[in-house]
Amino acid sequence: MSRTTSSTADGGAGERQRGRRPGAPDTRGRILEVARESFAERGFRATTIRGVAAAAGVDAALVHHYFGTKDDLFLAALRVPVDPRAVLPTVFEQGTDGAAARLLTAVLGVWDQPEGRLQLVSVLRASLGDAGSSLLQDGFLRLVEQGLAGVLPGPDPRLRAQLVATQMLGLLLARYVLVLEPLASLPRSAVVELVAPNLQRYLDGPLDQRG
Template identity: 50%
Template sequence: MARRTGRRPGKPDTREAILDAARTAFAERGFDAASIRAIAATAGVDPALVHHYFGSKDQLFLAAMNAPVNPGELIPRIVAGDRDGIGERLVRLFLGVWDSPAGTAGVALLRSAMSNEWTARLLREFLVTQVLRRVLDHLDVDPAELPLRGSLVASQLIGLAVMRHVVRLEPIASAPAETLVAVVAPTVQRYLTGDLPT
């Protein structure tokens, strides 16, 4: 969470209560279906107060997505290490983040991106500039292959997240993270550093 400089509006925790309720609502219903009224009710405030703080539903969504996780400090921990273990470390970190409270924002972004174009763009840019590029930059592979390798990794990891947290297909939905790490890591490792048939 970024430090709060400058003006602190209202009671200190009212704003955080709204953001928390917003993340939960967006995660459970997606951007369009989540309503400011319901978010305000959960946070115990008036709907008009949400507008007062955040201006619009779009800005509320952005504010709710901003806090939870910072790839800039997580990714370096997985690219540092032996090259053959990068797939395993990436899958383990990925599942860990989604299983943590911070994962709520991920589910919210994922659900929203499915039926709302501007949140889909948000997800694309997050994946490309915050995750994939940071990982791929540290691999010594043909630069021409990087985009394909990156989107293949994304397809497997996002597919995993969708099945585990949105569609909830068993046994993936309830399996221990390490079980999934063991079986999926080889796939991600091959997409990252393996031979890609042309």
């Protein structure tokens, strides 16, 4: 009887060892490591929850348990210190009037923090490569565009969102990655004062599309 019980127990352990690994203290970090490599090498679109789970040796359900959606995993893997899905509703809770200045102040505030800027610059630089363009277009910019289009009133919300996103991208690239002077050394308040009016027109001003 004891041999049967022992054999059954050993067999059960063997089955568990051959299956997917359950959650463990290092599982979350392993998933993030695999996801980071996949996003960097394959881009956003080609990276899947199932593929990350398989490479990490866990069930896809565990990846969802730790991180939720693919967008959540993307932001966590790249260690993006700001989630546009959380920032944009706060910026626009008072309406579109003055929203450009609030948006610029919030975004530049994150980029001006040394600990956040290092990671964001790294992500932006990585996004300039072939696979990285998918990270930027399908990953981060898509989240920004969807968030903006969802809060902008009036006609052409998607076009307005793209104009805002691309203007912001150019500003961040010039100020923090290329470090173009004197823009890079301007105080945040001066950048907001100079850029916000044009950004505000994209948000709620007339758009001449005749040309």
